[in-house]
Amino acid sequence: MRPSGCCASRPWPPAKERPAGVCACPVEPEVLASPAPPRRLVYLGSPEAAVVPLQGLVAAGFDIALVVSQPDRKRGRGSGLVATPVKIAALELGLPVSDRVDDILAAGADLGVVVAYGRLIRPHVLDRLDLVNLHFSLLPRWRGAAPVERAILAGDKETGVCLMGLEEGLDTGPVYACERVVIGPEETADELRSRLVALGSDLLVTALHAGLGEARPQAGTPTYAAKLESGELRLDWTRPAVELHRLVRLGGAWTTFRGRRLKVRRARLVPPGQGADLAPGVLDDTRVGAGAGSLELVEVQPEGKAPQAAAAWRNGARPVAGERLGD
16 A cells, blocks of 8 residues: 555646645645646756656656757766766667757646756746646655755655646645655665655656646744755764664765775664773774774775775775774
């Protein structure tokens, strides 16, 4: 049985008539059929997370008139221009692709679908074509660019995916449907995102086949999911181990050892009472002390080297008694 969620039951209103607000998703989804579900769509998306929903719409028989994705960019030193994952997938599916949002207005679409497009859609476009957005949180919690990471970092027990109407505000639009999931205690951001993408793809197809229905204003106090900066991923060993463990689960967490950066790719909490109490940052075998409790390093990546088991790194680095991370 699917997790509980929320949605509505009449044809979506024109863009200018949509209510502003959010949905707490407290009940089971109940998408009721509309007389005229949209059939011809335009799709806007860019990263890997937006590929599966596009493939799902094509497999479900929707006519994708145009795919819009961000322009090709250089991804590394000396490399040529590289297309986004969505552009690559669209071309493989034989779909027309553009990097200009305004092109959707001439595509003859019934509706636009947005999944992690990553660029502003201007008011003159919103005024002329209805668009829905697949957002990876239970709105109004975690509006913004990094909802998956912020949910883990905050210690949320659950999150989800919502299908919302797009308007000028940052993820403020009314909600058509939501689904909930429990966040696993060891689940990484990439693992959680993959689950939400699959769930959201199914939700999108189901809702569109049913004609969307009536959107409900978001209800509750909004929180915002700002994009993570590199400095936020630095492990501060004076913080409680439980908080550091969440940070490691995001991917990209790092500290320093002997003046060089050391990425902590995987770690686990040391159960209370196991092992000696360690001062913040102090190493004991593969354990590291924190402000409260300690972490056991599982996989690390020294600067300029490949990822390796923490035990192998310890054997090579040979930390002396009392040596610290975060020096």
